[in-house]
Amino acid sequence: xxxxxxxxxxxGEPIEFLCEPQQTLLDVLRDELxxxxxxxxxxxxxxxxxxxxxxxxxxxxxxxxxxxxEGHKITTVEGIAEGEKLHPVQxxxxxxxxxxxxxxxxxFIVAAKALLDENxxxxxxxxRYWLAGxxxxxxxxxxxxxxVLDAAAVMRGENPxxxxx
Amino acid sequence: xxxxxxxxxxxxxxxxxxxxxxxxxxKVLAGGTDxxxxxxxxxARPELIVDTKRIPGLIGIREESDRFVxxxxxxxxMIYENQALxxxxxxxxxxxxxxxxxxxxxRASLAGxxxxxxxxxDSVPALIAARATAVIAGPNGKREAPVExxxxxxxxxxxxxxxxxxxxHVPKPKPHQSDAYLRFIPRTExxxxxxxxxxxxxxxxxxxxTDARVVLAAVAPTQVVAEEAAAALIGDKLDNDTLAKLDAxxxxxxxxxxDKRGTIEYRVKVAGVLARRAAAIAFERAAKR
Numbered sequence: 001x002x003x004x005x006x007x008x009x010x011x012g013e014p015i016e017f018l019c020e021p022q023q024t025l026l027d028v029l030r031d032e033l034x035x036x037x038x039x040x041x042x043x044x045x046x047x048x049x050x051x052x053x054x055x056x057x058x059x060x061x062x063x064x065x066x067x068x069x070e071g072h073k074i075t076t077v078e079g080i081a082e083g084e085k086l087h088p089v090q091x092x093x094x095x096x097x098x099x100x101x102x103x104x105x106x107x108f109i110v111a112a113k114a115l116l117d118e119n120x121x122x123x124x125x126x127x128r129y130w131l132a133g134x135x136x137x138x139x140x141x142x143x144x145x146x147x148v149l150d151a152a153a154v155m156r157g158e159n160p161x162x163x164x165x
Numbered sequence: 166x167x168x169x170x171x172x173x174x175x176x177x178x179x180x181x182x183x184x185x186x187x188x189x190x191x192k193v194l195a196g197g198t199d200x201x202x203x204x205x206x207x208x209a210r211p212e213l214i215v216d217t218k219r220i221p222g223l224i225g226i227r228e229e230s231d232r233f234v235x236x237x238x239x240x241x242x243m244i245y246e247n248q249a250l251x252x253x254x255x256x257x258x259x260x261x262x263x264x265x266x267x268x269x270x271x272r273a274s275l276a277g278x279x280x281x282x283x284x285x286x287d288s289v290p291a292l293i294a295a296r297a298t299a300v301i302a303g304p305n306g307k308r309e310a311p312v313e314x315x316x317x318x319x320x321x322x323x324x325x326x327x328x329x330x331x332x333x334h335v336p337k338p339k340p341h342q343s344d345a346y347l348r349f350i351p352r353t354e355x356x357x358x359x360x361x362x363x364x365x366x367x368x369x370x371x372x373x374x375t376d377a378r379v380v381l382a383a384v385a386p387t388q389v390v391a392e393e394a395a396a397a398l399i400g401d402k403l404d405n406d407t408l409a410k411l412d413a414x415x416x417x418x419x420x421x422x423x424d425k426r427g428t429i430e431y432r433v434k435v436a437g438v439l440a441r442r443a444a445a446i447a448f449e450r451a452a453k454r
Contacts, residue, residue: 004171021171021214022204044202046355048268057242057271063201064272065194067171068216111267132354133266 004067010035011079019066026050028066029076037077037106041135048134051107052076058114060133077106080113088151089113095162098147100138108134112148120156124149173216177302177331180220185304185327187213193329194218195238196272198265199281215329217276223331226250231337237276237299237330241269253337255450256291256344256363256443263287263348266355276330282316282387283357289316289388290363290380291346297335303328313380316387342367342376343450345443349435358383359427362415362439364447366398372452374398379411379440384419384432391418394440403448411444412437 003018010033019028026043029035029052041047043062050061053075061076080087089112092098099105108131115122115130122130127148128141136144146163153160174180184191189212192200203209217223218238226247227234233250244250245262264273264287278288279299293313301308304327312333315322324330338344344365350356361382367375379394397410421432 002170021169024201043205045198045265045269048266051268054271057240058268059271060198060268062205063196063198063269065171065197065201065214065216067173068194068197068218070173070219114267129354130267133268 004070006067006070008069008071009073011075017066021065021067023066024062025052025064025066025069025074026061028069029061032066035076035078039103039106041103041107046133046135047104048107048111048131049104051110051134053110053114056114056117058111075110077110080109087113088154089116089148092147092151092154093144096143096147096150098139098143099136104134104136104138108136108144112151115148116152116155120152122149122152169211170213171216172213173219175219175221177220180215180217180329181302181304181327183213183215184329187215189213191215193280195223195274195277195280196240197277198269198273199277217329217331220331233335233337235275235333235335237332238274240271241273242267242271244275245270250335254291254295254335254344256346256365256447257288257295257297257335260291260346260348260361260363261288263346275333279312279315280322280324280330282318282320282322284319284386284388285358285361285383286316286388287346287348287358287361287382290361290382291344291365292333292335292363293380293388293390294344294363294365294378295335296365296378297333299330300332300334301328302331307331309334313388313390318386338454339367341369341451341454343447343454345446345450347439347443347446348382349439357426360384360432360435360439362436362443364440364443366444366447366451368448368451372402372448374401374403374448379415379418379444381415381418381436381440383426384421384436386420389418389420391415391440394418398444403445408441408444412441415440 039049041049045060191213192211194216223238346363348358348361377395377398379391381389394414401407416437
């Protein structure tokens with residue numbers, strides 16, 4: 001069986017890889033490119049732990065073949081921070097302790113970042129609907145939603161008080 | 166197990182040639198949100214996957230003088246972001262938008278939702294109600310079929326070997342024509358329809374219905390064009406008597422199964438309720454234009 005040669009852009013860098021036809025983008029990211037930030041939860045598009053941004057839209061990388069990445073621009077959780085500087089969503093996840101086991105966190109960070117790229121002033125309801133495709137079995141979501149709304153405020157230039165430690 | 170191959174043709178002709186020439190199980194790939202789950206679970210074991218998304222026109226929405234042309238593999242996010250289509254057919258757009266999460270909307274397509282051939286497919290009833298057609302490419306050229314002619318049973322379609330859908334044609338609404346789609350699920354997001362209902366109505370200047378289509382989902386092996394339910398609307402304004410007739414007729418159109426999502430009795434009841442509610446929304450929208 002022929003491997004497919006794929007040219008793509010991942011986190012701003014041109015990347016080429018070979019993949020088997022049945023390998024998902026998630027398989028390629030984790031197993032071929034050592035980008036293990038994206039997590040495999042359900043492998044059926046329900047949990048969102050493998051969320052990446054493809055050409056500006058979030059997708060489950062478990063529901064996309066590696067071969068389908070040809071010519072597309074992909075952002076993974078590894079591409080969210082600028083060098084050492086955390087994205088406001090990442091910073092607020094830390095401040096709010098919006099994670100416990102952390103397995104769902106990369107997917108939430110990527111999905112929330114994509115929301116704020118599109119809408120800097122989402123309501124709580126909009127934020128909850130947007131993140132309905134990301135499951136967290138530890139936190140009960142409340143801290144996650146607060147972290148995202150606070151990150152939005154920071155990105156709007158406001159200065160929300162940090163939550164008490 | 167036979168090995169899997171992947172092809173990503175860049176023209177309709179090339180795709181037809183590949184599909185028609187393939188031996189063994191072949192799957193057409195649009196957004197992949199159903200197909201990849203089936204691959205993973207082993208429910209589908211194709212020898213060839215043919216990705217349609219690099220074929221020009223398969224992704225995108227084009228507005229022509231009398232219709233919208235929606236590329237078969239256009240993802241949900243491009244459909245709900247299209248303002249002209251959303252203004253023209255809010256029901257079609259809300260049906261598509263109900264499918265899955267934001268992540269799923271980034272990939273899932275009308276052709277995929279249709280050809281996966283689930284009786285519960287949310288994007289299908291309003292398309293049928295709007296008298297949309299599917300343009301199918303195949304070894305004998307192109308043909309056009311009403312959307313309701315595609316699905317023949319759960320997981321089964323009328324598409325022949327070498328055929329695949331390239332686009333949907335949706336006529337533009339007439340004056341005082343609009344639509345609505347409602348789905349019942351026991352939660353607010355991320356679930357499969359217990360019942361779905363698309364209603365498309367045309368009114369005269371006095372609010373009297375002159376044309377209607379009522380299409381039900383998840384109450385039979387395929388989507389159901391409920392003709393008696395539509396007839397209950399035509400010639401009347403939307404008063405309580407009309408709504409009661411619609412409710413009863415929608416229930417009679419159902420041939421549901423008992424499963425974990427609902428019993429036969431429950432689905433019949435909910436079909437009537439959804440038909441009434443969707444009709445009320447469609448009438449209100451139609452009266453405003």
